[in-house]
Amino acid sequence: MHILVTGAAGMIGSKLTEGLGRDGELKGQRIDKLTLVDVVAPQRPAKVAEKIEAVAADLAASGAAAKAIADRPDVIFHLAGVVSGEAELDFNKGYRVNLDGTRALLEAIRATGDGYRPRLVYTSSIAVFGAPFPDLIPDDFHLTPLTSYGTQKAIGEALLADYTRRGFCDGVGIRLPSVVVRPGKPNKAASGFFSGIIREPLAGLEAVLPVSETVVHTHASPRAAVGFLIHAAGLARDALGPRINLSMPGVSCTVGDQIASLRRIAGDRVAARIRRAEDPLVARIVEGWPQRIEARRARELGFKAENSFDEIVRIHIDEDRSGTFIK
Amino acid sequence: MHILVTGAAGMIGSKLTEGLGRDGELKGQRIDKLTLVDVVAPQRPAKVAEKIEAVAADLAASGAAAKAIADRPDVIFHLAGVVSGEAELDFNKGYRVNLDGTRALLEAIRATGDGYRPRLVYTSSIAVFGAPFPDLIPDDFHLTPLTSYGTQKAIGEALLADYTRRGFCDGVGIRLPSVVVRPGKPNKAASGFFSGIIREPLAGLEAVLPVSETVVHTHASPRAAVGFLIHAAGLARDALGPRINLSMPGVSCTVGDQIASLRRIAGDRVAARIRRAEDPLVARIVEGWPQRIEARRARELGFKAENSFDEIVRIHIDEDRSGTFIK
Numbered sequence: 001m002h003i004l005v006t007g008a009a010g011m012i013g014s015k016l017t018e019g020l021g022r023d024g025e026l027k028g029q030r031i032d033k034l035t036l037v038d039v040v041a042p043q044r045p046a047k048v049a050e051k052i053e054a055v056a057a058d059l060a061a062s063g064a065a066a067k068a069i070a071d072r073p074d075v076i077f078h079l080a081g082v083v084s085g086e087a088e089l090d091f092n093k094g095y096r097v098n099l100d101g102t103r104a105l106l107e108a109i110r111a112t113g114d115g116y117r118p119r120l121v122y123t124s125s126i127a128v129f130g131a132p133f134p135d136l137i138p139d140d141f142h143l144t145p146l147t148s149y150g151t152q153k154a155i156g157e158a159l160l161a162d163y164t165r166r167g168f169c170d171g172v173g174i175r176l177p178s179v180v181v182r183p184g185k186p187n188k189a190a191s192g193f194f195s196g197i198i199r200e201p202l203a204g205l206e207a208v209l210p211v212s213e214t215v216v217h218t219h220a221s222p223r224a225a226v227g228f229l230i231h232a233a234g235l236a237r238d239a240l241g242p243r244i245n246l247s248m249p250g251v252s253c254t255v256g257d258q259i260a261s262l263r264r265i266a267g268d269r270v271a272a273r274i275r276r277a278e279d280p281l282v283a284r285i286v287e288g289w290p291q292r293i294e295a296r297r298a299r300e301l302g303f304k305a306e307n308s309f310d311e312i313v314r315i316h317i318d319e320d321r322s323g324t325f326i327k
Numbered sequence: 328m329h330i331l332v333t334g335a336a337g338m339i340g341s342k343l344t345e346g347l348g349r350d351g352e353l354k355g356q357r358i359d360k361l362t363l364v365d366v367v368a369p370q371r372p373a374k375v376a377e378k379i380e381a382v383a384a385d386l387a388a389s390g391a392a393a394k395a396i397a398d399r400p401d402v403i404f405h406l407a408g409v410v411s412g413e414a415e416l417d418f419n420k421g422y423r424v425n426l427d428g429t430r431a432l433l434e435a436i437r438a439t440g441d442g443y444r445p446r447l448v449y450t451s452s453i454a455v456f457g458a459p460f461p462d463l464i465p466d467d468f469h470l471t472p473l474t475s476y477g478t479q480k481a482i483g484e485a486l487l488a489d490y491t492r493r494g495f496c497d498g499v500g501i502r503l504p505s506v507v508v509r510p511g512k513p514n515k516a517a518s519g520f521f522s523g524i525i526r527e528p529l530a531g532l533e534a535v536l537p538v539s540e541t542v543v544h545t546h547a548s549p550r551a552a553v554g555f556l557i558h559a560a561g562l563a564r565d566a567l568g569p570r571i572n573l574s575m576p577g578v579s580c581t582v583g584d585q586i587a588s589l590r591r592i593a594g595d596r597v598a599a600r601i602r603r604a605e606d607p608l609v610a611r612i613v614e615g616w617p618q619r620i621e622a623r624r625a626r627e628l629g630f631k632a633e634n635s636f637d638e639i640v641r642i643h644i645d646e647d648r649s650g651t652f653i654k
Contacts, residue, residue: 130569142467142468142469145485151486151488154485155485158472158478158485161478243471
């Protein structure tokens with residue numbers, strides 16, 4: 001089994017790569033080779049026996065996608081992408097990386113021909129949905145993205161479905177909810193506070209909450225996101241049917257619920273490190289975001305998220321903080 | 328008022344161009360200039376006082392789109408495209424013309440900058456929808472195209488919405504139902520019989536019906552389609568809101584209803600020129616097509632289709648057969 005991961009240096013990419021290295025197998029088959037691609041050379045995971053290739057490449061650049069798949073990986077995890085905030089600030093870069101890069105990968109697969117038809121797991125996002133919304137966003141809600149990022153993801157889904165229908169690849173698109181708690185430093189994404197209000201207080205730092213505590217959103221841990229990817233790689237084509245792009249499940253809760261989880265697990269002193277400072281710009285952006293995702297098909301197909309935000313906080317403490325926090 | 332029509336040599340493009348030439352105005356403003364673009368040089372409409380430029384160009388070719396909009400048309404009707412059957416047979420051509428051509432036009436508009444923000448009327452199609460369907464397809468039904476053509480149109484809609492949201496153009500996407508009765512010779516489109524079973528018998532020729540008479544579909548005449556385009560050009564941005572892609576209304580009826588209309592208007596002898604010869608391939612393709620389109624928003628916004636299939640037959644006889652037919 002040969003696996004290619006694009007965007008392997010990113011947060012989810014590196015956690016996926018670590019997980020694959022640890023498991024040593026996918027879909028019950030031994031992993032013989034792991035190819036990691038990103039615009040910066042990805043780190044090789046620890047504890048790995050199989051052959052690893054780590055390549056720095058921009059998939060949208062001429063010939064790069066063909067090179068990435070030259071050894072015909074059986075499973076491709078396509079995570080490479082520019083995030084929402086950056087795609088909004090840099091229009092050209094967002095379309096180049098998120099649209100042209102994805103299309104180049106699909107075209108390279110098609111050009112291979114000769115019966116080559118890899119399972120291609122594409123990371124989409126609930127940003128394909130745009131307000132106004134019903135209380136619960138069903139699987140068949142129409143895609144009306146309100147960001148360039150969401151538009152590019154929606155286009156990627158459409159291409160993936162057509163290339164799959166035509167028999168050029170075997171695609172599964174998974175719409176990730178917000179992945180929380182992101183480890184590392186705060187970033188400039190408008191959604192950054194969903195992680196920041198948990199991560200920073202646990203690290204003894206102040207976090208700013210720019211929106212009201214009544215804001216509702218759907219979250220899954222990085223561990224759940226990696227689980228979605230691995231489950232998607234193993235899904236039977238027949239079970240999936242022609243509608244191959246799926247909203248992933250998650251924990252739908254208010255910001256107030258998030259803070260209550262933090263308080264239950266880490267105590268009042270930690271929770272008191274959150275400073276309220278409403279930012280009308282962020283509040284307006286967040287208003288356009290999906291709130292509760294139903295994800296009925298994904299649940300039926302066996303995709304599993306956490307059952308409570310408490311679990312999400314505990315996973316962050318276990319995985320990214322070695323089980324401790326600053327009291 | 329300067330107007331650009333792409334795909335001006337096509338059936339709807341030439342009827343639109345004729346109509347604009349006849350009216351001499353759009354949105355209450357005198358038409359000073361009409362630029363017609365197609366891969367073959369479009370015919371200049373009769374009875375026209377204003378300045379006309381007819382250009383043979385492929386919008387996807389480097390620099391062609393920039394040249395087409397160099398004189399900053401106020402309104403652009405983007406009709407250029409490869410039809411459904413051809414896009415399915417020639418994968419590269421479909422993506423090149425329908426996706427790359429549309430994106431090149433949008434990019435040329437964006438590159439102009441300097442406050443240039445034309446009204447861009449984009450012809451999409453109900454082929455953006457794919458089975459299974461509810462009894463009546465609502466405006467917010469999700470897009471799950473089952474053809475490459477439908478995929479390309481769905482992507483064009485997404486791009487148009489994002490470029491409009493970002494302020495680069497002022498877009499309106501209109502999803503045309505099947506445009507029936509198409510004048511001219513039979514073509515190889517799987518949908519060709521919807522026109523053929525009316526057009527051929529009226530011309531004294533035999534027509535083959537490859538599907539059951541119970542098949543339901545939504546139709547609008549070429550005259551209604553031109554009316555949609557002109558109405559879309561004049562729509563107020565505020566009335567439209569952020570969801571700028573609209574399903575157009577039409578007459579939803581069975582093939583049996585179509586034949587009954589023909590019989591009422593032209594008599595038994597004409598209707599008897601339809602020969603039943605079920606084609607399982609065509610029947611299967613047609614099964615995946617949208618049946619009844621609700622088009623509530625479009626109707627509320629003042630888009631008007633015919634009220635019965637009888638009207639559609641009469642329009643064909645009037646417009647394309649000089650009011651007569653072969654008894």
